[in-house]
Amino acid sequence: MKMRHKPALLLLPAILLAVGSTAVQAAEFTPQEQAEVLRFQREYQALSKTVYTQQNIYASKPSLKKKFKAGSLKSSYINEQVAYINYYRDLFGLTAVKTTSHGNKNAQTTAAVMAAINANPFVNQHGLPNEKRPRYISKKNWLLAQDVSNSANLNFNASPQTAGDVVTDLLTDRYNLSGSDTGHRAWLLSTRLSKISVGAAYGTNGYRYSVNQVLNVGDSARTASREMVAYPNAGVFPLELLNGQNIAWSLYFSNKVVTSTPKITVTDDDTGKTVTASQVANYSEYGFGNFQTVITYYPSKLQLTAGHKYTVRAGTLATYSFKLFKQSSSQTYSSKVSSSSTQSKNMVSQKDLQNKGLAKYLYKVGKNISTVKSKKITNAKAVKKTSKTKKTSKKTSKKSSKKSSKKSAKKSSKKSRKKSSKKAAKKSNKKSSKKK
Numbered sequence: 001m002k003m004r005h006k007p008a009l010l011l012l013p014a015i016l017l018a019v020g021s022t023a024v025q026a027a028e029f030t031p032q033e034q035a036e037v038l039r040f041q042r043e044y045q046a047l048s049k050t051v052y053t054q055q056n057i058y059a060s061k062p063s064l065k066k067k068f069k070a071g072s073l074k075s076s077y078i079n080e081q082v083a084y085i086n087y088y089r090d091l092f093g094l095t096a097v098k099t100t101s102h103g104n105k106n107a108q109t110t111a112a113v114m115a116a117i118n119a120n121p122f123v124n125q126h127g128l129p130n131e132k133r134p135r136y137i138s139k140k141n142w143l144l145a146q147d148v149s150n151s152a153n154l155n156f157n158a159s160p161q162t163a164g165d166v167v168t169d170l171l172t173d174r175y176n177l178s179g180s181d182t183g184h185r186a187w188l189l190s191t192r193l194s195k196i197s198v199g200a201a202y203g204t205n206g207y208r209y210s211v212n213q214v215l216n217v218g219d220s221a222r223t224a225s226r227e228m229v230a231y232p233n234a235g236v237f238p239l240e241l242l243n244g245q246n247i248a249w250s251l252y253f254s255n256k257v258v259t260s261t262p263k264i265t266v267t268d269d270d271t272g273k274t275v276t277a278s279q280v281a282n283y284s285e286y287g288f289g290n291f292q293t294v295i296t297y298y299p300s301k302l303q304l305t306a307g308h309k310y311t312v313r314a315g316t317l318a319t320y321s322f323k324l325f326k327q328s329s330s331q332t333y334s335s336k337v338s339s340s341s342t343q344s345k346n347m348v349s350q351k352d353l354q355n356k357g358l359a360k361y362l363y364k365v366g367k368n369i370s371t372v373k374s375k376k377i378t379n380a381k382a383v384k385k386t387s388k389t390k391k392t393s394k395k396t397s398k399k400s401s402k403k404s405s406k407k408s409a410k411k412s413s414k415k416s417r418k419k420s421s422k423k424a425a426k427k428s429n430k431k432s433s434k435k436k
Helices: 031-046 075-091 101-116 139-149 163-172 183-188 350-356 358-371 380-405 422-431
Strands: 015-019 058-060 152-157 199-202 208-213 228-231 235-238 249-253 264-268 274-276 278-282 293-298 303-305 309-314 318-325 334-339
Touching (some): 031 075, 031 235, 031 318, 075 163, 075 183, 101 139, 101 199, 101 208, 139 208, 152 183, 163 183, 163 208, 228 318
Parallel strands (some): 235 318
Antiparallel strands (some): 152 208, 199 208, 228 249, 249 293, 264 274, 264 309, 278 293, 309 318
16 A cells, blocks of 8 residues: 555465475574563463454444444453564563554455455455545545544455464464565564554455554654564564465665665575575555565575574665574474465555555655644545546456355465456465455
8 A cells, every 4th residue: 555555465375385294403593582482482382272253253243234333452462462462572572552542443444345355365355545535434434444444454354363363473474465575574564654543344254354554644744663574573583474375575775865776696595505695676656664665575495494594685785594494383493485476466566555555645645744624634635546446456466366166165375465367366266265
């Protein structure tokens, strides 16, 4: 959502990861690294693993037809989701964020509006550009939903999940509809983020519409808490956050402006093997997370082993090292990342995002939001700028629905933003029938 931000989630298969069948002996950690690993493992184990469904997520159930009411979430769900967000931010040396009752109320109304209309989970829903307001939803609530969805990370999923699973999906950004830009991640790891909101509601189609508002008035003018945020982060890092399909790695700079795409290599310091990163892309113009520079890449054919030390070299921009550990157990194992020929076919290009107009609108809103009253930021401009692409969106939606119906019984899916591909819809329904 380039209000400098990110949309809903949908599977775009690009990187395939195979777990090795033989355990690999991990290298030893230093005493300081051991202390950090133990701290993160304990904090992770302390996080709630409660699975939520529409039967146990609400404090007051919403009314999604006549006499529309947004309802409210259990405080436990909200608190658990914020706890996961702050656990991950701590991994990256970032300050904790809080939530507010007012922000949660707006996020809940937005989620309930999308659930009430069973918003299409296979297309961009930031600003609800392709949806029509039903009579039972007031103009006030509709405009609010447009505004909040334009400034939030959105996640659509039909599977039972913990409050933290939603956050993990957004952090890994592996279900990003628009490709490898990692905008959801950038907002969660923003060095200027002050607060976040939580909303969730289930439609009659079985999807949970999750809303985390991340664009806050004044945040862009805040002093960054650190200059660079890398994924994986320097120091010790959980192997689980690199395990899976389509997980791009990233480099974000709070104040440094980079317009080029550097050559990036990753070296396993324990084996001496070096690989050159593939699909290096620069998404800085969108300003995700209020970062000046956003660079993403894939560590093609890299063997990942718990305990091993890896060094990333990104041209003259940065050189840093990290060591992998398992946050969920003491076992060690190796995994291999390999390239997929489907990546180039299914990726939504940066040029395509520019041409859609929405990206530019969202970037503009994010850039100027500190001087604009939030109540005046409506979706009028976004709808106007994206009108030329509505036909394309509808065609994509039809193709996605047709493809997804063939695989709806196999797995559950997670949704992400903007534009879907045939393979995206096919994979997503293996996961659930979720972003930028």
